[in-house]
Amino acid sequence: MAHHDENCIFCKIIAGQIPCAKVYENEHVLAFLDISQVTKGHTLVIPKTHRQDVFALTPDVAPHLFAAVPHIANAIQRAYQPVGLNILNNNGEAAGQTVFHFHMHLIPRYGEEDGFG
Ligand code: 5GP
Ligand code: ZN
DSSP: OOOOOOHHHHHHHHHSSSOOOOOOOOSSEEEOOSSOSSTOEEEEESSSSOOGGGGOOOTTTTHHHHHHHHHHHHHHHHHHHEEEEEOOOOOOGTTTTOSSSSSSSEEEEEEEOOOOO
């Protein structure tokens, strides 16, 4: 059974206890819009089993994350027509991590006018 941390906000999203705007889902991975959109379509990709950060990712979980990324990127591409996309991942407070359930940010880019970076 997938590991669930009852104090983790992303585990609550996986459990359906907190709503999210779903972008993609399979057995292992969930992707949903970030509540605070850096650019239009800013999406988070998470494993359905709780892992705090990249240091805690295990080989039973890690491959599913990147395997899902092209599907999610293409869903974003279809929905928002960005001209580029950044993939970012913060690990540890010192690196800017604020939610301690591993996640990748997929940030669509729209050219200079998107005001990001
Ligand atoms: P971090 O700074 O840990 O890399 O990113 C955490 C991200 O989670 C932030 O961009 C923040 O806006 C997002 N976030 C935090 N709480 C929620 C939530 O309840 N729902 C959604 N959709 N995003 C959240
Ligand atoms: Zn969690």
